[in-house]
Amino acid sequence: MKFFNKKLLSFVVIVFLVLGYGNSQIKVSEFLQESKIASPDNNKLYFVDFWATWCVPCIAAKEHLKVLQSQFPDDFYVVSLSSENPIKVEKFLKKKPNDLAVAIDYNKETFGKYNVNVLPAGVLFNANGKVLWEGGAPDLKKEMVAKFLRQQTARTSLSSFFNIIRVEDETSNEYIPTKAMEVKPLASGFEELSVVDNDNYLKVSGSLKAVLGYLAKIYKNQIVIADGLDSNYAVYFKKPLNTNENIAFKLITELNLGVDRKFNEGEGISFTVDTPKFWDTNQIDWGKNNAKYLIGDAQIQGDNVSLKDIAYQLAYVLDMPVIVPDDSGMSLTLHDWDFHYKFFQLMQTDLEDNYGIRAEKKIISYPVYYIQKKAP
Template structure:
């Protein structure tokens, strides 16, 4: 009976290996110095992009996770961007994970990746056993999967590196303090913010960009569907236009903004008894965006009260109203839970002395229309 069970197990293992289709990579950029290239039990594909600020924070977290399991887990950061751009970015930010390119987007499509950062965990037979925001994959999850999945596979057997001819794209350098262009063929519909030298590039739908500039919820910015186009905007850092971002956009794009006050369901954060963290709790000095939003938590390094309220409102998909704030723009470090309301209330109060409640409150809505020609 024992022999029969052993034979059955071997047959099942052999069949699973036969049915396994290698994960395709267009180009190998770099190999991790800590992960084994020989047999490991688990592979994690980290889908990312150089323009995705939270992806950089996720990479730092995954680097720590990789160092904990050098012989059992191999993490691969996969981008669809130009290899030269990725190489320069990796060198500049000293990111140490294995990195590769998915030029045709085949692997992105295979795992239905629609937002970044995102990741999938695979066993050595190529079966997906976990997916989600990389920051939500914890050490205890890895330990549980390692106990369950014993089969191992070499890196070279797990991934197939293809070869493509890459056409280099010259990076655009703005000539003015503010420039914009409409984008017709949209690859990623989310808000994208990229810091490059003296400029910040922001891509997204008009209502999302304006909401970011005013630091309000996108539901508060009303734009007609035919006018809510996708733009790429360039701002020179610390310029007047950058400091008054949304007002600059409204003026330069020849729009009209009519504000209106009304009652709406909001989260109210009361800072009257707040004792906020300083800027020495989290250190992500080489991450220009300096925040990481998971499915349950927001972690941020050197972000203002105004910025964190915007991120929290975006995560909750509900406007956030601030009360009794002494300084909206002073920088702090943050670690905020938002998935479960009761836990969010208690953690904000315990960590920062911030009182939170959900209520009806006065809200400003921004109604954006085109000026008559």
């Protein structure tokens, strides 16, 4: 049974699905796919699985949820919800097919509503929309689902449980900056990093720590924000960008903050490039204004991104600093990438054979940037 119209990649229409009870609503922009296991008719329980393509534990959680879904196909329905660009998620699903229903949280309202700041996470509802359980998705066990099913009598179909509301694509009224850099404070609370990079501007929004990490391509543990300063911002940079300008430092200066660099020692990965064999930019083409990265549970791909960009993404998936050669020309030029990262020896082989990068995991010295109020 079809209950939604799949939106084309042009994003002409944005769809919001609203949970139909009281004032408590779940909003998503679109369903990318229906469940290939469960029936959308007359379920007692609905489970929202919060995930992201970059979240390695989320992939294992999905395998667990797939098993649960297959054990209760007529009473229990899982919807995996990501707040990422739908094109990025669709490309990920082509690489890593998933039998669960998959949806997008366009405005991140659902992530914020349920205070999702650790992934994987999930919320279990009954047919009347009451929250029965919240927690890490892998912690939802078969016995728990069976117990909740025994306690419930009401049933509802997926098409009744969600109310589909169509609105115009917000990009038609999208704000375009007029200055080289514009900073807009956002509401307090958890704010996941969001990046919009198109022909007109670069927009980075989230906590100050997340925004600075992205702009400087620095791992999160290399940035320390003084108490009370890690507010949320949306920062716009008008295109074309000045490639010689340190835009992270420009933001720090705009906010009237100071930065103090120190060095720590700890486990990390060091890149050495004696004879680079970097790919050109013709190996991967995901089109204009699309996602630049595809991060699966074992593979990283990049379309027209620099060595510094790739090191930044790798640092997050491996949860440790990655230090690249101190050569701005080599580290900032754009290339295509496709390499394994889950098993270190395979990653070493991929990087050295395909790109001429020697990767070593060892105790390294790495910079840590302390952001604080400027001294009067």
